[in-house]
Structures are given as structure tokens and as C-alpha cells.
Amino acid sequence: MTHAPRSPHPPHPPLAPASGPTRRALLVAGAGAGAALAAGCAPGGSPGSPAATPGGSASTGAASGGLTPGAMTLFKDPAYNFNGLLALGAAGAGAAEVGEVLTAVNAINGSGLSAQTFVETFRSLGDQLLKAPPGAPADDQSKRFRALRAAQYYGQALFFVLGSDDPGSEERLYRAGRGAWDTFCDLCEPAAVKATVPYGSTPLPVWFFRPDASGTPRPTVILTNGSDGQNVDMWTYGVPAALERGWNALVYDGPGQGQLLFVDRVVFTPTWEKVVTPLVDWLAARPDVDPARIALTGLSMAGDLVPRAAAFEDRLAAVVAMPGCVEPWLGFPGEIRQILTPDKQQTNDIWNKRVVPELPAAAAAVMKKRFEPFSVPAMLEARQGRLFTDFYTPATRIRALSIASVIGRIKAPTLVLDYEGEQFYPGQPRRLYDALTSPKDYVKLTAAQGAQLHCSPMAPQLHCEVVFDWLQRKLASG
Known part of the structure; x- marks a missing residue:
């Protein structure tokens, strides 16, 4: 383990003056x-x-x-980019799929990045994963990890829903992710x-x-x-x-x-x-x-x-x-x-x-x-x-x-x-x-x-x- 050198505590921010900030x-x-x-x-x-x-x-x-740098920038807006990176990183634990995330990123960028396109794209991806995969009915193992990925994508949508055209859907979107x-x-x-x-x-x-x-x-x-x-x-x-x-x-x-x-x-x-x-x-x-x-x-x-x-x-x-x-x-x-x-x-x-x-x-x-x-x-x-x-x-x-x-x-x-x-x-x-x-x-x-x-x-x-x-x-x- 690397131990930190001692450093002074950062100062506490002063309260605003009585007249308030400029x-x-x-x-x-x-x-x-x-x-x-x-x-x-x-x-x-x-x-x-x-x-x-x-x-x-x-x-x-x-x-x-x-x-x-480079491929680490999925979206030009840094807040959306961070959420995209979180979803991508979750693939190692089975809580996302690289292809699904990158396809969603391309769709959002293609439509024009906004809270609305981000929420719609990831919510739709969650909905899709709660259905059977192509070709055959899902067994319990497939249902299990499709539900986990759906929970991830609903969570992505939930984070930006208050900036979308339907902020009132926040609780419903939370419940969808919770259900998954x-x-x-x-x-x-x-x-x-x-x-x-x-x-x-x-x-x-x-x-x-x-x-x-x-x-x-x-x-x-x-x-x-x-x-x-x-x-x-x-x-x-x-x-x-x-x-x-x-x-x-x-x-x-x-x-x-x-x-x-x-x-x-x-x-x-x-x-x-x-x-x-x-x-x-x-x-x-x-x-x-x-x-x-x-x-x-x-x-x-x-x-x-x-x-x-x-x-x-x-x-x-x-x-x-x-x-x-x-x-x-x-x-x-x-x-x-x-x-x-x-x-x-x-x-x-x-x-x-x-x-x-x-x-x-x-x-x-x-x-x-x-x-x-x-x-x-x-x-x-x-x-x-x-x-x-x-x-x-x-x-x-x-x-x-x-x-x-x-x-x-x-x-x-x-x-x-x-x-x-x-x-x-x-x-x-x-x-x-x-x-x-x-x-x-x-x-x-x-x-x-x-x-x-x-x-x-x-x-x-x-x-x-x-x-x-x-x-x-x-x-x-x-």
C-alpha cells in the first residue's frame, strides 16, 4: 500500500457576506x-x-x-460521458454488454445528444432486455443476466430523466429498474x-x-x-x-x-x-x-x-x-x-x-x-x-x-x-x-x-x- 504524505487540510469555505455573492x-x-x-x-x-x-x-x-482520451470519450458532454463509461465498465461484472452500450452511444449521438435521447435510448434497451433474446425463449440463466443489464440501463435513464420531456416518469422508471x-x-x-x-x-x-x-x-x-x-x-x-x-x-x-x-x-x-x-x-x-x-x-x-x-x-x-x-x-x-x-x-x-x-x-x-x-x-x-x-x-x-x-x-x-x-x-x-x-x-x-x-x-x-x-x-x- 502507498501511504499519503501529510498535507494541510483544505480551508473551509467562508460564508457569503451579508449582501450575498455578486x-x-x-x-x-x-x-x-x-x-x-x-x-x-x-x-x-x-x-x-x-x-x-x-x-x-x-x-x-x-x-x-x-x-x-480517444475511445474514452463516448459523448462530448462530460456528464453523459461519465455515465457511459460507468455502463461500459460494468460489462466485466455482467451488468452491461459492450456492444449494447456502444450501440446505444452511437444511436444517441446520431439523434443528437440530449437528456431526452439518452433517457429514451437506455429505457428502450432496458425494456428490450426483459423480453426473450432472439432465436429462442430465455432460460433462467439468460433471464438472470438480461435482467441485471436491464437494471443497469434503467439506472442510466433514471439519472437524466428530470431533464427529459417526461420528468414525472421518475418513479415509474425507478420501479422498472428495481423490478429488473x-x-x-x-x-x-x-x-x-x-x-x-x-x-x-x-x-x-x-x-x-x-x-x-x-x-x-x-x-x-x-x-x-x-x-x-x-x-x-x-x-x-x-x-x-x-x-x-x-x-x-x-x-x-x-x-x-x-x-x-x-x-x-x-x-x-x-x-x-x-x-x-x-x-x-x-x-x-x-x-x-x-x-x-x-x-x-x-x-x-x-x-x-x-x-x-x-x-x-x-x-x-x-x-x-x-x-x-x-x-x-x-x-x-x-x-x-x-x-x-x-x-x-x-x-x-x-x-x-x-x-x-x-x-x-x-x-x-x-x-x-x-x-x-x-x-x-x-x-x-x-x-x-x-x-x-x-x-x-x-x-x-x-x-x-x-x-x-x-x-x-x-x-x-x-x-x-x-x-x-x-x-x-x-x-x-x-x-x-x-x-x-x-x-x-x-x-x-x-x-x-x-x-x-x-x-x-x-x-x-x-x-x-x-x-x-x-x-x-x-x-x-x-
């Missing part, structure tokens, strides 16, 4: 920050967009195209255990994968998604790697994710330990789980959620942050962060009177997507084609996700991943690593490995090799 800054926020904001998905991102630095300035390295995912899980051998785990008034749906049904106690990995990834991403980023090593894997929807967001309308919480502790309780009660060898991984923004949980849940044997993140709010451009002032009315006046009227349509669509996991009203307004009017509440919720004050409480061995060209949390993986007092390792994946950019979208297999080889050493003796 009109020029707000226009920059609307036009210039839109592409950077479009990258804040989980595990999404936008390799060609300017990356927001902790101070709010933009890095031009990614914008030059140097990190997605459940079909896949039912056809696994053995079938994934589907259950719910108590969490407040809204139980957490879980999918428990086992190498076999023998009941042998095994190491278990809890796989945590980010701000708007789907279950199929957790397959790509961990379930097969766990099963191949003879371990169990647990996939779940937490608040702000999947079913809890799109159907139950529950937004993110900064106290993620209240999500993870019931999961550990549920696992520890199972005879096929070794309670001394439960690990927790977090992809994208979950690189913040998972360390937070580990600071309060002491039963975890190992923790992985992919990438490490201390303050998700710093992943937003500085021009956007300046809108938030200590006063709710002033903040919302700035947003509604000075920002929204000048916000380009593409940037408005980005803001709808970025803020919906933190505000049910924002999500419902977006589904009606409108931009939210309350900026203060979701922005305050995002800022509350900071884990700076609790990192020192973490006791479990922790692996912090970083990526060359990390667009959303640059500098934050090292900041987390430096602040840890538990046993720790730091690994940076690089362009030379084809593993650049947030969450290594083109190299999830290498990503899993790094993570699970590290976990193997930590979990070997319990």
Missing part, C-alpha cells in the same frame, strides 16, 4: 458550475468538466480531455435473501447474497451506495468479488437512496450510524454470518457516510472509503456554496430572485438532480418540471454531512481510496487519511492503470481487486 459570481454558478455539479452522482461524475476544488475554483486538467434488479436477485443461485431491516418508521430493504445455502458462518461485506447510485452498481463494485472469495455481501437502500427516496420519500441523514447499526444487528443474528468479520464499504459520497458510521459502530472489522470524503458540501462549486447564508429567507431570496432567473436550462436540470436526495419538495417539484424554491434546507442538510469532528473516533482498520483526476472531492481522501488515528492505508488509482476519475468507472474489476485483497488481509483472522 451577480457575476451567481451567473458563473449557473453557467460554469452546471457541468461540475452534473458530476456529483454516485458513483457518477463528469470527467471532462471543471472539477470543483475545496476553495471553489476549477481544475482545467480534466476539462482538457486528457483523462478521457429483483428479478435478477430471485434467479441467483442461491437466490438472494430479500428482507427489510428496521429503521425508524421506514424499514430498509436489503438483499443478502451468499456463496451457498450451507449456513456456514462467513465474513460479510456491507456495500454502501452513494448519493444516487442504484443497486446494480453495488453488484459491479463488490458482490461478485465477495462471493468469489467465499464471503457474503449485503446490499441495501438507506435514506436518500433507491426505494427510500423515490417511493418512501425519505432523504439523507447525517447520522449514518443509525442506518448501519440495524444492519449489523440483522447480520449478527444470522447463523451464516461471522459477527467478528463484518466489513463496511462506501462508494462515492458513501466515502463520507461509512466513516461516519464507523465512528459510532464498534463492531466493524474493517472499513473502506471509496474515495475518502470529509465534507460533501465542498464537492459543490464555490459559487453555489456562496448562495447559502446563515439566514434562510436571505438565502432563498438570493436563489429565487438572483440565481434562478439567470440559470441555464441544463444547469437547472443539474440542480434538480443534485438536490433531490436532500429535499422531498425539491424532488416533487422537479417531477413537475419546476425548480425548487427552498435552497436553504437541502443545502444545510448537505453541509451537515461533514464528519470532520468525528474521524478521530474511528477504531476499525480503514482503507482510503483516491483517484487520479478525482473531480468531486479533490484533496479530501488525503484529508480523511491524515485525520484517522486507527490502523490505515491509502491507495491512489491512476490513469496508467486505466483507473482514473471518481470511482474508477472504467476499471471496477481492478477497483474490487484492490479493495477485496485489502479486506482479505484484514478479515483473515477475524
Whole structure:
């Protein structure tokens, strides 16, 4: 493992002055920050967009195209390109087909890239895969992996649906992807255990994968998604790697994710330990789980959620942050962060009177997507084609996700991943690593490995090799 050199923490952004940011800054926020904001998905991102630095300035390295040269540029727009790369990378885990993805890319580019063409193309591809393949009826094995690929393509469409001509179809599109995912899980051998785990008034749906049904106690990995990834991403980023090593894997929807967001309308919480502790309780009660060898991984923004949980849940044997993140709010451009002032009315006046009227349509669509996991009203307004009017509440919720004050409480061995060209949390993986007092390792994946950019979208297999080889050493003796 390569350990990071010590580096100073990036400064906290100052609050906007009482008069609010300048009109020029707000226009920059609307036009210039839109592409950077479009990258804040989980595990999404936008390799060609300017990356927001902790101070709010933009890095031009990614914008030059140097990190997605040649065939790595599927779409000229960097946000769409990142999603295309994610789909392409998932092929190694059976969660996509190279020919299907590239054919969809050609069709979208041929029709003219837009949210509408992207959504229509990938939704149609999902629909097609739920039918029998050409030539013969599908057996269960074919149905299984066709459903997994359908879940991937519905997820691709879901990410951009709020910018399409039919934003109100968001929940239906989520349900289509969820249905495909459940079909896949039912056809696994053995079938994934589907259950719910108590969490407040809204139980957490879980999918428990086992190498076999023998009941042998095994190491278990809890796989945590980010701000708007789907279950199929957790397959790509961990379930097969766990099963191949003879371990169990647990996939779940937490608040702000999947079913809890799109159907139950529950937004993110900064106290993620209240999500993870019931999961550990549920696992520890199972005879096929070794309670001394439960690990927790977090992809994208979950690189913040998972360390937070580990600071309060002491039963975890190992923790992985992919990438490490201390303050998700710093992943937003500085021009956007300046809108938030200590006063709710002033903040919302700035947003509604000075920002929204000048916000380009593409940037408005980005803001709808970025803020919906933190505000049910924002999500419902977006589904009606409108931009939210309350900026203060979701922005305050995002800022509350900071884990700076609790990192020192973490006791479990922790692996912090970083990526060359990390667009959303640059500098934050090292900041987390430096602040840890538990046993720790730091690994940076690089362009030379084809593993650049947030969450290594083109190299999830290498990503899993790094993570699970590290976990193997930590979990070997319990």
C-alpha cells in the first residue's frame, strides 16, 4: 500500500457576506458550475468538466480531455460521458454488454445528444432486455443476466430523466429498474435473501447474497451506495468479488437512496450510524454470518457516510472509503456554496430572485438532480418540471454531512481510496487519511492503470481487486 504524505487540510469555505455573492459570481454558478455539479452522482461524475476544488475554483486538467482520451470519450458532454463509461465498465461484472452500450452511444449521438435521447435510448434497451433474446425463449440463466443489464440501463435513464420531456416518469422508471434488479436477485443461485431491516418508521430493504445455502458462518461485506447510485452498481463494485472469495455481501437502500427516496420519500441523514447499526444487528443474528468479520464499504459520497458510521459502530472489522470524503458540501462549486447564508429567507431570496432567473436550462436540470436526495419538495417539484424554491434546507442538510469532528473516533482498520483526476472531492481522501488515528492505508488509482476519475468507472474489476485483497488481509483472522 502507498501511504499519503501529510498535507494541510483544505480551508473551509467562508460564508457569503451579508449582501450575498455578486451577480457575476451567481451567473458563473449557473453557467460554469452546471457541468461540475452534473458530476456529483454516485458513483457518477463528469470527467471532462471543471472539477470543483475545496476553495471553489476549477481544475482545467480534466476539462482538457486528457483523462478521457480517444475511445474514452463516448459523448462530448462530460456528464453523459461519465455515465457511459460507468455502463461500459460494468460489462466485466455482467451488468452491461459492450456492444449494447456502444450501440446505444452511437444511436444517441446520431439523434443528437440530449437528456431526452439518452433517457429514451437506455429505457428502450432496458425494456428490450426483459423480453426473450432472439432465436429462442430465455432460460433462467439468460433471464438472470438480461435482467441485471436491464437494471443497469434503467439506472442510466433514471439519472437524466428530470431533464427529459417526461420528468414525472421518475418513479415509474425507478420501479422498472428495481423490478429488473429483483428479478435478477430471485434467479441467483442461491437466490438472494430479500428482507427489510428496521429503521425508524421506514424499514430498509436489503438483499443478502451468499456463496451457498450451507449456513456456514462467513465474513460479510456491507456495500454502501452513494448519493444516487442504484443497486446494480453495488453488484459491479463488490458482490461478485465477495462471493468469489467465499464471503457474503449485503446490499441495501438507506435514506436518500433507491426505494427510500423515490417511493418512501425519505432523504439523507447525517447520522449514518443509525442506518448501519440495524444492519449489523440483522447480520449478527444470522447463523451464516461471522459477527467478528463484518466489513463496511462506501462508494462515492458513501466515502463520507461509512466513516461516519464507523465512528459510532464498534463492531466493524474493517472499513473502506471509496474515495475518502470529509465534507460533501465542498464537492459543490464555490459559487453555489456562496448562495447559502446563515439566514434562510436571505438565502432563498438570493436563489429565487438572483440565481434562478439567470440559470441555464441544463444547469437547472443539474440542480434538480443534485438536490433531490436532500429535499422531498425539491424532488416533487422537479417531477413537475419546476425548480425548487427552498435552497436553504437541502443545502444545510448537505453541509451537515461533514464528519470532520468525528474521524478521530474511528477504531476499525480503514482503507482510503483516491483517484487520479478525482473531480468531486479533490484533496479530501488525503484529508480523511491524515485525520484517522486507527490502523490505515491509502491507495491512489491512476490513469496508467486505466483507473482514473471518481470511482474508477472504467476499471471496477481492478477497483474490487484492490479493495477485496485489502479486506482479505484484514478479515483473515477475524
